[in-house]
Amino acid sequence: MNVPAAIAxxxxxxxxxxxxxxxxxxQATLRQTVVVCCHSSSDTVGLLCEVLGRTSKLPVIEAAERHQAQPGVVQxxxxxxxxxxxxxxxxSLSIDSRVNHSRPSIDVLFMSAADVWRSALIGVVLTGGNNDGAAGLRRIRQxxxxxxxxxxxxxxxATMPQAALDLAGADHCVPLDDIAPLINRLCMA
Amino acid sequence: MSAPGLDNIEVDLLIQALQRRHGYDFSQYAPASLKRRVQQLTEQLDCKTISGLIERVMHEPELLPNILEGLTVPASDMFRDPTMFRGLREQVFPLLASYPQINIWQAGCAHGQEVYSLVILLEEAGLYERTQIFATDLSDRALQQAQDGIYPAREAQQWSRNYQASGGTRSLADYYSARYNLLKVDQHLRRNVTFAKHNLVSDSVFCEAHLILCRNVMIYFSNPLQNRVLSLFRDSLVRGGFLCLGLRESLEYASSAGEFTPFAEQLRIYRLAIHQERKLA
Structure with a gap:
């Protein structure tokens, strides 16, 4: 792959x-754009931004409609x-139907990010109870x-990571604690 | 898999086909969502590729209503964002009440859930008898569905919770009848609503409104189109008239947004500046 420009x-x-x-x-010096889709039952994602912001060395914000995706920021x-x-x-945002019973859907984010960043994108699928993200991860690899x-x-x-492995496969399948160091290493290269 | 970027070329060609064959301009829609909708439509209509869809757009004019609906109509709920409806009821309605006749434009009404939500609140506030609502959409099929007011009953629980959170004073079930897996909105609620075809991309001012609701419609539009539509709203509103947008819509990139002042900013309720210099054409 190319030097990564973004992480989804x-x-x-x-x-x-x-x-x-x-x-x-x-790491604080990460210059990649980080975009995140996390299913949640709460009304807004503001609290999650706050919680993550406490331990993150990068700013964590809610992605805003029409705004540029910013490097070095978690959105x-x-x-x-x-x-x-x-x-x-x-x-951009959409209120189109749920995908995999989810809105926001990981597949929707991954597929549009794949179209934009192509080989300069890293897709990451973490814990989850449904199969959202698998088709998107396949698209990223394609x-x-x-x-x-x-x-x-x-x-x-285990459902979500397993579904991703089954449909898309992975370049790296690692325990949770190894993921950040792996991203840091890939992004330095 | 097809060559990278091929689908982008096909979407561009489809946009051209729709414009030149049928006069509908989608070139100012936000590309990422439009592409998803095109892909879904391609599947729904059993076309192998977007190019296959283009052929049908060109040669099967009877498909046009399906295509327009597929490209434009998002899912919607009754009383989506209850805090906004509560804000309307508590902060905006008392000001609208000073007008002898109230005109409301629901722009991009899709399947009508939000129109009926609004009607119910107006009814409960005692304002509906002197209100005229214009509910517009570019899709004839969406307008027909909105007029029919028939929705899947599985949504009823969530909608009922939203209604209560919006400050509804009765039970939402008072306003519809349920049968099989469907609920049908009381048709009497429709009495002061005019459903009409209107395309925000190409059509112009048609009413003088005291309140315009256009929530989560412009999120599908490019910055220049968003700007055009905001100008259209400015020209359609009385001075001091209200504009409601979706809770996550940004106005920072639209120069014509300057004439709207935040009224309840968190709720994305804006007001047209009262002392407005009308620009000379």
Whole structure:
């Protein structure tokens, strides 16, 4: 793959703790754009941004419609909307039907991010209780991007990483604690 | 898999086909969502490729209503974002109440869930008898569905919770009848609603409104189109009139947004500046 320009992360059940581990472990000098889709039942993603921001060395914000995706910033999909990335790297939102019973859907984010960043994208699937993200991760790999999947064995919910492995496969299937160091290493190269 | 980027070429060609064959311009829609919708439509209509869809767009004009609906109509809920409806009821309605006749434009009404939500709140506030609502969409099929007011009953529980959170004073079930897996909105609620075809991309001002709701419609539009639509709203509103947008919509990139002042910013309720210099054409 090319030097990565962006990292797209998806998770569901158990995702908050998993994100704390991954986002919290990213190095302060990371210059990649980080976009995240985490299924949640809360009304807004604001609290999650705050929680992650406490341990993250990078700013953590809610992705805003029409704004540019920013390098070195972690940007989360707002609750209730699909998050998409446009070709000129600005965000757009949609309230189209749920995908895999989810809105935001990881597949929607991954597929649009894959179209934009192609081989310069790293896709990461973490713990989760459904199969959202698998088709998106496959698309990322098809376009030359790199796939990291959390080992289902240690995951709070194994369904999502297992579905991703089954459908898309992975370049790296590693325990949660190894994911941030791996991303840091890949992004330095 | 097809060559990278091929689908982008096909989407561009489809946009051209729709414009030149049928006069509908989708070139100012946000590309990422439009592409998803095109891909879904391609599957729904059993076309192998987007190019296959283009052929049908060209040669099967009777398909046009399906295609317009597929490309434009998002899912919707009754009382989506209850805090916004509560804000309307508590902060905006008292000001609308000073007008002898209230005109409301619901722009991009899709399947009508939000129109009926609004009607119910107006009814409960005692304002509906002197209100005229214009509910517009570019899709004839969406308008027909909106008029019918028939929705899947599985949504009823969530909608009922939303209604209560919006400050509804009765039970949502008072406003519909349920049969099989469907619920049908009381048709009497429709009495002051005019459903009409209107395309925000190409059509112009048609009413003088005191309130315009256009929630989560412009999220599908490019910045220039968003700007055009905001100008259209400015020209359609009375001075001091209200505009409601979706809770996550950004106005920072639209120069014509300057004439709207935040009224309840968290709820994305804006007000057209009262002392407005009308620009000379």
């Amino acid at each position: 992360i998806g998770c569901s059940a158990g995702g908050v703790d998993a994100l704390k581990a991954v986002i919290g472990g990213l 989360l999909a707002p609750t209730g909307y699909h998050l998409l990335v446009e070709n000129d790297h600005h965000f 376009l030359g991007g790199l796939a990291i999947v959390q080992s289902p064995h240690g995951a709070v919910a």
